[in-house]
Amino acid sequence: MTGMATHDQDTPAAGPGPTVGFDLDMTLIDSRPGILATYVALSEETGVHIDAQLTVTRLGPPLEQELAHWFPDERIPGAAERYRELYPRYAIASSSAMPGAREAVAAVRAAGGSAVVVTAKHEPNAKLHLEHLGIEPDAVAGWLWAEAKAEALREFGASVYVGDHVGDVRGAATAGALSVAVPTGPCDAEELRGAGADVVLTGGLGEFPGWFADYCSRR
Numbered sequence: 001m002t003g004m005a006t007h008d009q010d011t012p013a014a015g016p017g018p019t020v021g022f023d024l025d026m027t028l029i030d031s032r033p034g035i036l037a038t039y040v041a042l043s044e045e046t047g048v049h050i051d052a053q054l055t056v057t058r059l060g061p062p063l064e065q066e067l068a069h070w071f072p073d074e075r076i077p078g079a080a081e082r083y084r085e086l087y088p089r090y091a092i093a094s095s096s097a098m099p100g101a102r103e104a105v106a107a108v109r110a111a112g113g114s115a116v117v118v119t120a121k122h123e124p125n126a127k128l129h130l131e132h133l134g135i136e137p138d139a140v141a142g143w144l145w146a147e148a149k150a151e152a153l154r155e156f157g158a159s160v161y162v163g164d165h166v167g168d169v170r171g172a173a174t175a176g177a178l179s180v181a182v183p184t185g186p187c188d189a190e191e192l193r194g195a196g197a198d199v200v201l202t203g204g205l206g207e208f209p210g211w212f213a214d215y216c217s218r219r
Helices: 033-046 061-066 073-091 101-109 122-133 146-156 168-176 188-196 203-215
Strands: 019-024 114-118 138-143 156-165 180-181
Touching: 019 122, 019 146, 061 073, 073 122, 101 114, 101 203, 114 146, 122 138, 146 156, 146 180, 146 203, 156 168, 156 203, 168 180, 168 188, 168 203, 180 188, 180 203, 188 203
Parallel strands: 019 114, 019 156, 114 138, 156 180
Antiparallel strands: none
């Protein structure tokens, strides 16, 4: 599904501050418990073995890439559709905001900027997460992975993109945005730097407000 932007929000109105894009899974939210539970349910329903514990160690790429480890090619579309149907039941309530997530979004708003979410996740499910956790971005774009994230980042006019995966680093670079990385997902700080991240917040999003204030002062 890479490259399929399904967002229906208007592009955020330009303000005095910058537009900052955020990845969702393991950047703004810890969705591992819910994703694990959804994979367990899918495995039980389909009779196909899925190592759910393993799946949550490599979050980031599109769902279909993970399902390819467990299902033959001809069954992947059906399995993906069923996973997305099961997801709201098992994944929303059990997922939590990452430390510093709300404060990071608030820092962008306080500077007069816009906060947007650009994710590989199925957009309706991404919105359910954000609504449940009370995180209110100015726009959400789903079904975009790695370089394809640049499509939405350019549309929104994002000058910064924050993510936890090397794919997020590539998406930022393709969009011409500053890549700010947090080692809270499957990629450690060294891997993120090696992929070309401009900034690595080794302490996670808790460091974002301080960094962002300095960034704004130098613009």
